[in-house]
Amino acid sequence: GKDPYPINDPKSKAALALRVSSYMNYQLLEKNGAWEAELDKLLTLLSLIGFMCTKTYYDPIKREVCTELCAYDDFIIHKDSKSMCTADAVSHVLHLKMNDLISASRAGVYLEEPVKELLLKMTDADKDQEYTAIEQHCLIDLDDDDYQEPYIVTFLKDTGKVLRIK
Numbered sequence: 001g002k003d004p005y006p007i008n009d010p011k012s013k014a015a016l017a018l019r020v021s022s023y024m025n026y027q028l029l030e031k032n033g034a035w036e037a038e039l040d041k042l043l044t045l046l047s048l049i050g051f052m053c054t055k056t057y058y059d060p061i062k063r064e065v066c067t068e069l070c071a072y073d074d075f076i077i078h079k080d081s082k083s084m085c086t087a088d089a090v091s092h093v094l095h096l097k098m099n100d101l102i103s104a105s106r107a108g109v110y111l112e113e114p115v116k117e118l119l120l121k122m123t124d125a126d127k128d129q130e131y132t133a134i135e136q137h138c139l140i141d142l143d144d145d146d147y148q149e150p151y152i153v154t155f156l157k158d159t160g161k162v163l164r165i166k
Contacts, residue, residue, distance in 0.1 A: 027065045028056070035067040042069055055092065061107045089138040094154070096131045098122065104163075110154070114161035132157040
């Protein structure tokens with residue numbers, strides 16, 4: 001019979017899947033030197049702490065895939081959630097310097113207005129201050145169709161100002 005997964009046909013979905021998975025493996029293992037190191041740290045700390053996770057994402061400023069270890073106390077999930085997959089929201093606490101906020105707003109990653117408001121209030125003593133932002137993976141109905149779509153909402157913890165919705 002006919003091969004259900006014709007990887008030799010360059011237009012087939014199986015061939016496309018093979019190309020995508022090969023490129024993603026290349027990105028993680030070759031281009032992103034931190035992925036393997038962060039995984040090693042995770043596996044070491046997991047037995048000591050009991051919960052650890054890594055976050056792998058595309059950084060539009062660096063223009064590369066980045067991996068970072070998420071500290072257990074910077075990762076928030078509701079205590080009654082059975083798993084991360086079924087949780088209504090999963091939050092990651094970000095600790096950012098003003099320079100990080102400015103870079104991200106100039107690159108179009110974050111909205112400029114909340115960052116400008118912080119800059120206006122900032123004094124010389126605040127230059128090295130760390131700002132806390134929450135990156136929350138959640139379901140929201142923004143288009144009023146009575147269906148909640150997945151979004152990532154990033155906001156400043158102290159002011160509640162939204163930096164980004166993706």
